[in-house]
Amino acid sequence: MKDWDKLRIFHAVADAGSLTHAGDVLHLSQSAVSRQIRALEESLGTTLFHRHARGLIMTEPGEMLFEATRSIARKLDTTSARIRDSEEHVFGELRVTTTTGFGTMWLVPRLAKLFTRYPDLKIDLMLEERVLDLPMREADVAIRMKEPSQADLIRRRLLNIRMRLYASQTYLDQAGSPTELTDLAPHRLICQSPTTPQVSSGAALVQMLLAQNVASTLMVNNYFGVLQGVINHVGIGVLPDYLTHDFPHLVRVLPEIESNEVPVFLAFPEELRGSRRVSAFRDFVLEEIQQMRRPAEDD
Incomplete structure (x- = not known):
């Protein structure tokens, strides 16, 4: 097995915190995962995990390596998204996060229109008050009740609410x-x-x-x-x-x-600027906001 495969297995173990859970994700046995981790440790000449009854804890070298593999995984995700995007066809998964209130009461009731327009789109909607980390790719698009402070985000003010x-x-x-x-x-x-x-x-x-x-x-x-x-x-x-x-x-x-007054912003990472799925979702939300702003007699 090549070292790249060992790194992929290491990343899965570090992310899951367990040999068993990583094996389930990778469709490998626990013993196969354990062998590859030991082989990687031998090739690097260091210990990557402390093993104890409650699971695995990364050593300092393990944390350094995990940071590197996490950066690679994010770049691979972004590249894969760009490859899957088509100039004519919007499809694939889009991870969207917003608050429980806005998501359940405003966004979800409107999504039938979006799916009619793009029937092959897959939306993973995460409704929570916690602000997910867009640059770390916890989500692709966020609708937030405050202006995002993170760097490298494209943001658009949608509306103001009270x-x-x-x-x-x-x-x-x-x-x-x-x-x-x-x-x-x-x-x-x-x-x-x-x-x-x-x-x-x-x-x-x-x-x-x-x-x-x-x-x-x-x-x-x-x-x-x-x-x-x-x-x-x-x-x-x-x-x-x-x-x-x-x-x-x-x-x-x-x-x-x-x-x-509470400002509502839509934001996504700079690296997804060219994503057709992100653009389609952004344009759809902006259209719905404009529709909502029209006088009642125009509805």
């Missing part, structure tokens, strides 16, 4: 419509906890509202849950204003109360 108060007309008919901030006290507030990972302006608004000593609260750790509470008449919810296009029956409560 968190506002909404309720269903049914709830307001039953519980009454507050006309000033202090009127919130007898109502049920549906929101994310200020300690939940979210944009700081949204957390600040919630903290201010909770200070009104509201009688009852429903805390949900994402905006999709808050939306479900609002449309099912549970109470008054704190939601992003982009929802009003898709949920026109939401009734805004206390229009003078809102969060600071």
Whole structure:
């Protein structure tokens, strides 16, 4: 077996932290993987892993080698993506990350249009509040509620949003419509906890509202849950204003109360500038944003 194959096996073991798991990925037996790791260690004259009952821990030389193989793997991924991209045809996997709220309530409902346009596209959608590392290729494209600070990213501002108060007309008919901030006290507030990972302006608004000593609260750790509470008449919810296009029956409560403006950015690594899949996804999102901005009478 050539040394390149040994490096590939080493990378899989270092990434998995286990000979068994690496073997599963590589479709090799644990003993075959172990032999190749030992052969690589002998050829380099060093120990790459400390072995113990709970798994493997990389030595300092192992970490140095893993950094090198990880860089090679990223470059291979990028090159493979460019090779697979076609000037006429968009296909293959695109890894997209965004927040749970924006992904579930805005992006996913629109993806049928994208798949109709590009039926061979495969999207791996990662919804989480954690900011994935685009230069490290944890994702290909990100839609984030703040401007990315990492270097070597192409970014595009999509829109600005604010968190506002909404309720269903049914709830307001039953519980009454507050006309000033202090009127919130007898109502049920549906929101994310200020300690939940979210944009700081949204957390600040919630903290201010909770200070009104509201009688009852429903805390949900994402905006999709808050939306479900609002449309099912549970109470008054704190939601992003982009929802009003898709949920026109939401009734805004206390229009003078809102969060600071939150910028929404689309970003991807500079090395994917020429990717047809990335361009197709970016253009699609921009088209949908423009559609959303049109006056209601044009819909």
